[in-house]
Amino acid sequence: xxxxxxxxxxxxxxxxAPAALAEGLExxxxxxxxxxxxxMSGAAFMEIVNTGGTDDRLVSAASDIAARVELHTHxxxxxxxxxxxxxxGFELPAGETVVLERGGRHVMFMGLAGPxxxxxxxxxxxxxxxxxxxxxxxxxxxxxxx
Ligand SMILES: [Cu+2]
Numbered sequence: 001x002x003x004x005x006x007x008x009x010x011x012x013x014x015x016x017a018p019a020a021l022a023e024g025l026e027x028x029x030x031x032x033x034x035x036x037x038x039x040m041s042g043a044a045f046m047e048i049v050n051t052g053g054t055d056d057r058l059v060s061a062a063s064d065i066a067a068r069v070e071l072h073t074h075x076x077x078x079x080x081x082x083x084x085x086x087x088x089g090f091e092l093p094a095g096e097t098v099v100l101e102r103g104g105r106h107v108m109f110m111g112l113a114g115p116x117x118x119x120x121x122x123x124x125x126x127x128x129x130x131x132x133x134x135x136x137x138x139x140x141x142x143x144x145x146x
């Protein structure tokens with residue numbers, strides 16, 4: 001019972017101060033897409049800028065729009081580009097910008113709860129090793145090519 005109460009208090013604090021907890025990290029130019037209205041999966045792309053003096057790491061992502069959210073990258077296997085789940089997350093060296101982009105690293109939504117509609121936004125919680133949780137509102141852009 002005591003554990004449950006203190007967990008709730010911690011969750012409330014996270015909800016109140018996401019920006020402060022993610023100090024030193026900035027998410028720019030984020031967008032999300034699915035390949036078709038019937039698609040069961042989608043992805044989000046963005047630039048993550050570590051403006052602080054400490055190395056950090058994006059360890060996980062979560063969202064209500066999908067049953068599972070994973071951090072993925074693409075690897076070449078012979079002539080075939082394949083997506084793989086990056087268990088250790090994405091390293092964010094101090095002072096550097098890490099780009100999540102088509103054909104590269106991305107946030108993967110698996111088992112979409114519904115179609116991703118042009119112009120909607122999806123709320124995604126990014127969890128960083130040092131900075132904690134950051135909630136980003138990511139616009140759905142089905143037309144963007146890069
Ligand atoms: Cu993927």
